[in-house]
Amino acid sequence: MDTRKEKFPYGIPDHNLTEIEREIPADEPPAWPVNDQLQEVGKRRIRVDARAKVTGEAKYTSDIRLPGMLYAKILTAKVPHASIRNINTQEAEKLPGVHAVHILRNEDNSYPDVKYVGQPVAAVAADSLDIARQATRMIQVDYLEKPFVIDVEQAMKPEAPLVFDAPIARQADGGDVGVVHDGSKGQGNLRGPSTSSFFGGPRGDLEAGFSQADVIVEQTYRTQVQTHVPLETHGVVIDWKPEGMTVYASTQSTKDVRDELADYFDLPKSRVRVICEFMGGGFGAKHSTSPYGPVAAILSQKTGRPVWLMLERKEEHLMAGNRPNSIHYLKIGAKKDGMLTAIQQRSHGTAGVALGAGVGRVAQILYECPNFATEQYDVLTFAGPGAAWRAPGNVQGAFGVEQAIDELAEKLNLNPLAYRDKIDQSEVRKVLRQRGAKQFDWSRWKPAGSSTGTIRKGLGVAQSTWPRFVDLDSTVEVKIYRDGAVEVRSGVQDIGTGTKTIMAQIVAEEFGLKTADVIVRIGDTIFPDAPGSGGSKVTGSITPPTRNAAYKAKMELFKQIAQQWQTDATKLVASNGMILHKDDASKKVSLKEALQRMRTGQITASASRSDDYGGFAQPWGLAHGHLGSVQFAEVTVNTDTGMVKVDRIVAAHSCGRPINLTQIESQINGGVIQGVSYALYEDRVMDEATGHMMNPDVDRYQIAYSMEIPAIEPIIVEEYPALSSTDAYGIGEPANIATAAAVANAVYNAIGMRMYEIPITPARILKALNHLDQ
Amino acid sequence: MNNFSWYNAKSIEDALTQVNSTASNEIYRQTEKAAILKAGGTDLLDLMKEGLLQPKTIVNIRELPGLDKIEFSNNDGLRVGANSTLAEIAAHEDIRKHYIAFAQAAGDAATPQLRNMATIGGNIAQRTRCWYFRSYDHPCFRKGGDRCFAKNGENENHAILNNGSCVSVHASSVSTALMAYDARVVIVNSKNETKEIPIADFFVAPGEDPLRETILEADEIITHIRLAKPASGTKAAYIKQGARESHDWSIADVAVVLEMNGKTCKRAAIALGAASPVPLRSMRAEGALAGNQITHEIALEAATLAMERARPLAKNGYKVPLFINLIQEAILNAS
Ligand SMILES: Cc1cc2nc3c(=O)[nH]c(=O)nc-3n(C[C@H](O)[C@H](O)[C@H](O)COP(=O)(O)OP(=O)(O)OC[C@H]3O[C@@H](n4cnc5c(N)ncnc54)[C@H](O)[C@@H]3O)c2cc1C
8 A cells, every 4th residue: 555654743732732653545635733723623513404403304214204105013012021822913904004914923933932021023004103003902912921030130040030041142232241151051041251351351360459459449339221212213114115125214323224134134235225314313222223123124015115113102112222230349459559459340230131231341441450350241131122322331330430439539538539640541531630620620629528418519520431443344425516516425324413514524624615515415325334323433433534535536626627737736725615726826716616627527536444544452443542531520419308419510521633512512411411311310110020111201211301401511622643534533422421420429429428329319319318228 | 092082062061961981980991982071181191192091082171161260359269260270370479479389389290381281170180190000001909900019019109108008199299289278179060060079088099999089970070179268377388399300290299388376386287299199188297386386396396297107118218208308398488
């Protein structure tokens, strides 16, 4: 490969910014300076689709109406464990307006066993949703009910009813558990342990580490199951014609859904087209359309008509994925001077009938510690499957680790922030702590118990880490047209994070245009493959090829202009809607005119994500360095009522080169709100006697509403790792990780009693303050 | 939800000739011709969406003229038409002036959107929000089944008093205030007979009849609610506590009405919501206040007495200290 050397900004402005030389592919653009020298990138830009969204012009999956379209409704199981003896659909089939009834079956045509309440059993396609609903109620299912277990600790007992008596392969969609050892006999519902991650396995010698420790914190932290509540539920509209299948999907990955359905029905991938132009929210569970997508496809195939199938809210809670709970044991030792000597971690959690209940890598990598070992177990239970959920594992992990670090600080008589300065090696988090503490005025912090009376105030801090993931299979096309249009295309979807807008900003920067001038067409698998929106990897994966493709198209145009000016293409620059000659002010042409003079009607250039400039930490696309996050929480606890109010969160984050400040802040706001919601309210309440979720709506499943949202003050720290042509990374997940731990630390600071379990409800606070056993 | 037909009643008499059942009678049944009253529809709709109610006809009384009047006079006290919305009650000048705990309870219930739709008649006739009752898949006592799933189940929101058979709590937090004011419910039947029932007798405890929560019969309609003119020196306070500030059902709420003579409390009314299957007055607590000056200590004593007979379930022990704190606070706020 042709390469050249190029100097890049490197480090953190106003802290340690310098330059570094990198060897880069010869066809990639020159280094951008830091953001304050750019025009569109790093600025606040309104979303390119803002108008369409606020006016209702934007068509989401549930808005899709196709000629002849039918509406489908799934019949779900009402019992947690059963084999099905018979399903009678006769009456349903006779209902006027019903076009097809589908029964889910195993490959050998038998009925699948029911393993959780809410598991799809059958489905109906009809002229209207009302008819489809009515028809599903007419289907009679004859269940042979079997014993089941819901509670994680009960499920771990040897005598517990087995969820699966054969090995299972299914890891939850994007879940987090590392390597699962499955299938070994005699371990009941337990799977694991997972003892390593892509950051390696155990280190050092735990016993030796603890023997060197002067102080030890040993605790068990518990987190609840959190279900997904995106405004738009999961769903698809599928039109299966002989020549191929068109799928409108509310998805985080057009590519994954295409591959999934092509695999499922044994179709060439080129025969499945997946479209997601607008997305009403996804937090990790929308990479796959299982189990409802194949159902809609079969109904479409059976009827020869397009089929609309969106989950209802209750189904969303029951079958569309959730964040597994955790019972998270930690033992951490430190010397008198605070240096960590050993970290031992053991966790159990349930992703229901799926796997993926690990607690992430926070304990493993957040702080340097020579001796570390982890054992993370999955416990199968008769409940809906877990799925990825905004920083899977790490949120649960940070809730424990960051409280344990606070507990250590207290034992060592150190200010929790100062203690982190001492043991945290990360340069960027050092800066985040400094800037965050200043904004927050951390100097107000006093030891726990300092606040007295009925209304008690508390301050807390917690930090977290998230890897820089990159998907190398990320391709972007830039097209420029003789009529003046500049367009960018990719299969990548914008799940509401603002992907369209950052792509427009980058192309605009390259062409000297305004962001609003660029046409963005994405969210369709007829365009080049691009990453799924998970792992906070979209920005880091898609912005470099966006810039590189724009640069290539521009250089193609420059070549044509340069020929006319009898100069060299490298002498030209695009700025402010003009193409200029660097050294000859008399030579200039508007971009519009230059495009009109193109030899061909269009120029198309495409680029794929190249390897990181410094090389990857892992060859498959795990970049060097981490996304830093430090959050400060200020809470009020009412000791009479047990109410906790989060008054304020200062959230300091880094995500490489920021592309759109408004959108990054928007992600931080969302992450913090979900973090507060997780810390104080959300909880899937399961009835252990019947296996039903008792709060499958948005009234009883409590999430943070407007009054619960604290003042959120984002701080965005620019950091230039010099790893790609944009140096930009995502923020979605990091924004969500530290919040619950920061809130829990602040609650402890307020009342002097530590909450080892979330959500921190009035019931739990009152129980602690009044020393009740129940 | 099932298909149904809609009938706009032209008068109370007309409504009463159309209607032939109640939400309580129809739960879990599919009577061929059930016709049920609807005011704001906010409770009815939720029951129908879950499939618990499948009426064939909805008799809409929301548009009936005159049923939403709110009148106050020094002689007669307050008359609140059954169709008055919670929003109207919360904002009404006379109610705010003379019955502040009622205004507050109405204003603290539900959400702004719901308060614009929810009527006071429907509010006192709504069904419990016990999540087992509200689940089609749990055939509990209240639906004619043979057990209470909550008793040994997920009972963190459930009753701590009078929780023998069914441990649900009444859903109406507005009724807590009505109990403290000794409100009277005025009901007319299809024979055009009118009766006036003390609110405490309007509610039916599960021990008496688990299938219903009020005395309402199929041919009856609530026309209005009456509150006597408060004696001079009356002071009141209301506190509702949910697990979330924006909106939540009450986990505990308290209404206190004190008749004060200078610093001395002549008579006290203390009502508790979300404590038991029907809204409750605490005679013990009231007795502790009567004839005494209101101090922190006496307020705490009264509050503690109110909880003396509390028998919390496995997951709602927290409600005891919560009620003690809220009752004490409400007494002090009122005095
Ligand atoms: C999300 C949510 C939150 C809520 N929060 C609270 C809260 O915090 N506190 C609280 O107190 N309530 C709360 N509610 C309940 C709400 O206040 C009631 O649903 C509402 O007041 C019912 O009035 P409606 O006019 O809508 O009644 P409808 O739904 O029309 O009727 C309810 C019942 O009353 C009967 N009925 C109606 N009018 C009459 C009449 N005049 N005579 C005889 N029978 C009649 C109907 O037949 C039906 O059985 C909440 C409701 C929801 C959905």
